[in-house]
Amino acid sequence: MKFISANWLLTCDDNFEIIENGAIAFDEKIIDIGTIDEFQIKYPKDNIEYLGENSVIMPGLINTHVHLEFSANKTTLQYGNFVKWLFSVMEHREELIEKATKELIDKELSNMISNGTTTIGAISSYGFDMDSCIQTPLNVVYFTEILGSKADMIDTLFVDFQAKLKSAITHKSENFIPAIAVHSPYSTHPFLIREVLNIAKENKMAVSAHFQESKAENDWLNHSNGEFESFFKDMLDQHKSLTKPSDFLEQFKNIEHLSFTHCVEANEKELEQIKKLGATITHCPNSNRLLNNSILNISYLKDIPLAMGTDGLSSNNTLNMFEEIRNAFFMHTNLDSAALADKLIQASTNGGAKALGLNKGILKKDFDADIIAFQLPDRCNNPKNLSSSIILHTSKTTHTYIKGNDELNK
Ligand SMILES: [Zn+2]
Incomplete structure (x- = not known):
């Protein structure tokens, strides 16, 4: 002792x-x-x-939402606009993934430990970060992510997802906990969402999804127009949104440990749904700033639990949680500074543990x-x-x- x-x-x-x-x-x-x-x-x-x-x-500290596979980005991606950023991610994805070697990811994980982080929620798109996440002393809730909206690709995407999840489950341990991420309502086919959420329920896994991150997302989901219109037409030959925001949320019933990342554009009705689902909102203020998304209105969340995350280095300059909450502290100028500081520390510890379903924080x-x-x-x-x-x-x-x-x- x-x-x-x-x-x-x-x-x-x-x-x-x-x-x-x-x-x-x-x-x-x-x-x-x-x-x-x-x-x-x-x-x-x-x-x-x-x-x-x-x-x-x-x-x-618990960093509830991070994408380690994009750790190589420093000056490559286009900031200042969400859709322009997304185009730049698609353009440079291959080179960034290739540069994010195990050595580089290991270094970022080790920096996190020096910066006081003891647990991460790692969103994995490809599984290239798995070895690092298994070997690190950090506690890792490892979210295998499903992504893809094209109907003719669904079967292939689902088979690929199942293989990645199976591999994560094989390595399950006390500090490597498999979980499931749905990329977002605009990028993931409702069939895939239904199937992966069934797996999550059967295996009592934590679930996470990006939700209402940008005005472009909100316009597309509700009206099938806005800045996303040309993106979907040109890249995917898709002319209509596959889901409405509330129908998307409706699918997440009966998930015990559930979190939605960003939610800066979520309206009152959607926030009410999130509350009813017993979900947590994960706030990534640096990412929201860099992509020129709105500032999360913390007072608007009322009693929805809050967690904090850095998002990936694709939309941040650091994975240091103290720096993340320092920026949040300066950003939310409508709140009393002492109460806000308590709330941010609470969200980075207790809040993160609740979102990920851990006996920590x-x-x-x-x-x-x-x-x-x-x-x-x-x-x-x-x-x-x-x-x-x-x-x-x-x-x-x-x-x-x-x-x-x-x-x-x-
Ligand atoms: Zn993210």
Whole structure:
């Protein structure tokens, strides 16, 4: 059993409890939590390691949505407009995939650990990131993705999807958990959606889908026009949207761990449906900014659970979750800064774990010991300012424990 203590311990539980001068005992799981004073009485013979001045202990960050196969993009893709970006992805896909070697993906995963991430939801289009995801110490919920809207391709696409999913299932372990992603309502045939969701239900797998990411998507789904019109006509000879947004959502009933990424264009009715489905919304603010999509209206979500993700390096400059939530912190100017900071930290821990269906994201007895620690540059005088101080001044951790092992200090 290990014991560590710090000036501040954020539990990230549902009440967002913060313990000043907190201590935690753990092996693979969390065994006990309390104040340093309580621990000195309870465990007088044990060595409780103090992590230094202005230290903070909190749950490891959960990056609920990332595409590792696009990790090679730096300056290749066209930002500023969603449809232009999508054309540029299609144009440069082969070269980017080829450049995203195992070595490069391994490096990104290792950077994530240094940046305090302990779990990722990895959306895999091709399965080229699988070896890296199996070998990394990070916990990976590995989403095999279905994509394709052309009716004459359905059978081939489904066979290919089943083969990739089967391969992921063969490697299932405690920290490599197979799951299913539906690319989006505009890109995936309703037949394929129905079939893969049946597999998800039978196997109790987590499910994720992109939803209402851009105005182009909303115009196409509702009116079969807008910026997507020429894209579908020219690329796929398709003249009409295959589904309406609410019919798409309707298909996701009875999925226990469900998340929709982006949702920046979702209207009140669609948000109500998402709430009824018990789903989480995953917010990827950097990606939304770079592709000139709208800013998610967090107040509009009311009590829909929120998680955070970086999306891939195809629409981001970093997979560092602290940088992602720092940008979100500056972006949502209509919210009180202290309350927003708490919400973003909660979404990056507890919220991500709920979306992915994991016993993580909270520092509480019997939860997995995925714990990070770091030091703030100076004393924080009021717990109300703690979340914003963390978001403003943290990019890296000094300790990243995954199931009780410190992956930064081996
Ligand atoms: Zn994405």
